[in-house]
Amino acid sequence: MKTAVIVFPGSNCDRDIAVALESVTGTTPHMVWHGDSELPEGLGLIALPGGFSYGDYLRCGAIAARSPVVQAVIEAAHRGTPVIGICNGFQVLTETGLLPGALMRNAGLDFICRDVPLVVDNSQSIFTSAYQAGEQLSIPVAHHDGNYFADAETLDRLEGEGRVAFRYAQNINGSARGIAGVMNAAGNVLGMMPHPERKIEAAHGGDDGRRLFEGLLAAVA
Amino acid sequence: MKLRIIVTLKNGVLDPQGKAIQNALGGLGFEGVEDVRAGKIFELEVADSTSDTAIDDMCRKLLANTVIENYRVEKL
Numbered sequence: 001m002k003t004a005v006i007v008f009p010g011s012n013c014d015r016d017i018a019v020a021l022e023s024v025t026g027t028t029p030h031m032v033w034h035g036d037s038e039l040p041e042g043l044g045l046i047a048l049p050g051g052f053s054y055g056d057y058l059r060c061g062a063i064a065a066r067s068p069v070v071q072a073v074i075e076a077a078h079r080g081t082p083v084i085g086i087c088n089g090f091q092v093l094t095e096t097g098l099l100p101g102a103l104m105r106n107a108g109l110d111f112i113c114r115d116v117p118l119v120v121d122n123s124q125s126i127f128t129s130a131y132q133a134g135e136q137l138s139i140p141v142a143h144h145d146g147n148y149f150a151d152a153e154t155l156d157r158l159e160g161e162g163r164v165a166f167r168y169a170q171n172i173n174g175s176a177r178g179i180a181g182v183m184n185a186a187g188n189v190l191g192m193m194p195h196p197e198r199k200i201e202a203a204h205g206g207d208d209g210r211r212l213f214e215g216l217l218a219a220v221a
Numbered sequence: 222m223k224l225r226i227i228v229t230l231k232n233g234v235l236d237p238q239g240k241a242i243q244n245a246l247g248g249l250g251f252e253g254v255e256d257v258r259a260g261k262i263f264e265l266e267v268a269d270s271t272s273d274t275a276i277d278d279m280c281r282k283l284l285a286n287t288v289i290e291n292y293r294v295e296k297l
Contacts, residue, residue, distance in 0.1 A: 059286055066283060095286065102288045105237045149234060149289060174235070 001044035001217055003029040006073065006089075008064045013050030013087065013197065020197035021047065024213040037068040044220050045082045046073055048089030050142070050195060060103060060145045061091030070096060082126060082220055083189045087143055090181070090191030099182055099191045100158065101150030106143070107174025113142040115205070117169035118180055118194055122162045125183055127190045130215030136169060137208040139194040146193040148175035148182075158182055165190055222269045223297040224276065228285045229260040 003021045007014045014031065021029045029047070030040045039046065054063035064070060070092065077083045077098055085093040093099045106112060118139050120131040131137070150158070155176055158164055166181035173193075181192030196209030230236050236258050243257040263284055267276070276294055285292040 058283070062283065062286070094288075100288075102286055104234070104289065107235065107237050109237050109241055147235075147237070151233075174237070 001025045001221055002027060002040065002042050003045045003047065004032050004039055004043050005029045005047045005049055006032050006034065006069055007049070008034040008051070008053035008067065010053045010055055011049045011051035011088070013195065016195070017047045017049045017086065017197040020200045020209070020213060021045070023200060024210065024217055032069055034064065034067045034069050037072060039069070039072045039076060043076065043081055045084065045216065046076060048073070048083070048085040048092050050087030050089060053088055053092065056145075059091075059095065061088055061093075061095040064088075064092045065095035074098060077184070077189050080186065080188050082216065084127065084216075085189075085191040086195055086197065087141075087146075087193055090193055091145065093189060093191040098184055098189050100154050101148055101176075101182065103145050103193070104147040104149050104174075105145050106147050106172075111142075111144040112146070112172055113140075115140050116172055116194065119167050119169050121164040121167050122183075124162060125165060125187050125190070126219035127183070127212055127216055128165055129219045130211040137166075138199070138206055139196055139209055140198045141172065141194045143173070143193055146173045146175065148179045148193075150176060155179075161185065163187075166192055166194065222267055222271065224263075224265040224267060225295040225297055226263040226265065226280060226284055226292055227260060227295070228263070228280075228290050228292045230258055231289060231291055234289050 018029045091103045115138050118137045120135045123131045123133040163183045167178040171178045196212045199209035239257040239259045246254045280292045
């Protein structure tokens with residue numbers, strides 16, 4: 001599967017996701033710079049990595065969401081190309097409007113950097129097909145602004161349509177209804193604060209994250 | 222033309238930063254601070270011909286995230 005990783009000034013998990021994707025797909029991802037206005041043809045996945053794009057200026061992900069390449073990502077997402085945004089990538093996706101809601105400062109104000117138990121809410125999506133619904137995973141988080149907010153009506157809709165992919169087993173950051181990852185209505189865009197790309201082999205302390213990419217590969221290949 | 226754009230969190234959106242500031246004021250001995258909400262101010266110098274629609278677009282498309290924030294514009 002051909003993949004692309006979008007690299008912004010201030011991204012710092014671009015190499016992690018590239019290594020994870022190469023390990024799972026056997027193909028080296030295209031690294032696409034934020035100033036580019038075109039994406040490679042025939043992509044099976046576009047990844048927006050973690051980090052602090054544009055120094056988190058204005059709001060996390062706000063400037064990245066208006067960069068030239070992200071306009072191409074939005075068009076690709078509307079055409080059905082799978083897109084995953086991890087951590088800062090999730091913040092970028094909410095700022096583009098591809099995903100509903102917003103990510104605010106953690107309720108406890110602390111930067112949280114540790115493995116957390118995560119529960120799979122919906123295993124019917126292309127991103128979660130290798131998991132069982134209700135299964136508990138251990139995936140690292142590393143964020144200051146992961147407190148998911150959306151109004152009650154939006155949250156009801158997300159839950160009713162099975163668009164919550166993951167929830168925190170214990171709510172670590174104040175997120176509405178413990179939400180850690182959500183999908184768009186079409187199911188081809190996922191944003192999540194935890195870092196599955198940091199749990200892809202035994203040396204990472206487990207491979208719970210690897211199955212996300214394996215499931216996606218199986219679902220779209 | 223000078224603009225001052227004030228961006229504040231919507232009612233009902235929790236503001237952990239404001240809460241921390243409130244606690245710090247209490248810690249300094251200031252009593253009766255019942256709530257603090259933190260926001261942002263942008264000062265813009267724009268061409269006099271800039272339309273109100275364009276100013277509103279700037280706010281909605283970038284300066285404020287209307288999922289969580291309100292904005293108001295003052296012409297100085």
